[in-house]
Amino acid sequence: MNNGIPNHVAIIMDGNGRWATRQGKKRTEGHYAGYKRLKQTALYILDKGVKYLSVFAFSTENFKRSEEEVNYLMDLFVSAFKSDINFFIKNNVKVLFSGRSKPLSQKVLDVMDTLEKKTKDCTGGTFNVCLNYGGQAEIVDACKKVAKEYKENNLDLDSIDMNNFYKYLYNDLPPVDLMIRTSGELRISNFMLYSIAYSELYFTETCFPDFDEKEFDKALESYQNRNITKGGLKK
Ligand code: FPP
Numbered sequence: 361m362n363n364g365i366p367n368h369v370a371i372i373m374d375g376n377g378r379w380a381t382r383q384g385k386k387r388t389e390g391h392y393a394g395y396k397r398l399k400q401t402a403l404y405i406l407d408k409g410v411k412y413l414s415v416f417a418f419s420t421e422n423f424k425r426s427e428e429e430v431n432y433l434m435d436l437f438v439s440a441f442k443s444d445i446n447f448f449i450k451n452n453v454k455v456l457f458s459g460r461s462k463p464l465s466q467k468v469l470d471v472m473d474t475l476e477k478k479t480k481d482c483t484g485g486t487f488n489v490c491l492n493y494g495g496q497a498e499i500v501d502a503c504k505k506v507a508k509e510y511k512e513n514n515l516d517l518d519s520i521d522m523n524n525f526y527k528y529l530y531n532d533l534p535p536v537d538l539m540i541r542t543s544g545e546l547r548i549s550n551f552m553l554y555s556i557a558y559s560e561l562y563f564t565e566t567c568f569p570d571f572d573e574k575e576f577d578k579a580l581e582s583y584q585n586r587n588i589t590k591g592g593l594k595k
Contacts, residue, residue, distance in 0.1 A: 366537035368412040375543025375567030388432040393569035406485035420494040441471040450486030458530035459493035473522035494554030542568045
């Protein structure tokens with residue numbers, strides 16, 4: 361069985377905190393290590409021919425973590441998205457963000473906006489960063505967009521179907537083919553609920569800061585050896 365290269369890969373980047381604690385480090389150091397790993401592994405995945413890579417950087421629930429951790433992550437997003445603009449342009453990667461804007465600070469929203477604008481013409485793969493993201497919220501927000509558009513234009517609701525519903529999600533991306541979760545948890549945790557309907561799932565004990573090229577190759581091999589029957593949703 362060879363299913364080739366998945367078109368869209370999604371990763372729940374879990375285990376930064378445990379990775380750090382096991383080494384006597386602060387949880388925030390785990391997030392920094394996760395960020396460094398992400399840059400390296402993301403490029404590798406896109407270089408393999410994966411066209412879309414979505415990552416769970418911060419969930420709507422993550423705001424309940426300690427103030428120190430939330431502030432650290434927000435500052436990391438600001439500094440990383442600022443300093444990595446040229447990295448993405450040089451590697452021809454288009455960056456998109458998925459999630460709600462409230463209650464993100466204007467500083468975070470501004471760097472996200474700049475990065476999206478500066479990379480909008482890049483063609484070497486799409487990197488979708490899910491930040492302040494929740495899968496149920498995404499579906500609810502999509503329904504609100506549909507309701508507004510259809511009401512304003514007096515359209516027939518029967519024209520909505522499972523394929524064209526994608527365009528009302530935060531970004532109109534193809535369905536996820538392979539969903540990976542690191543660090544041994546066997547849950548979906550509200551990630552990309554609509555788009556993973558027919559996704560293959562891959563779970564590994566490896567914590568995200570250790571999820572390197574070899575680890576991705578193992579996930580890919582597992583995917584390529586599966587007997588996949590796709591549902592009839594758009595590609
Ligand atoms: C979950 O692991 C991870 C997060 C909440 C944050 C993920 C963020 C990164 C990998 C950095 C991304 C950086 C950019 C710039 C996009 P956890 O800390 O909850 O792990 P634990 O379950 O072991 O505590």
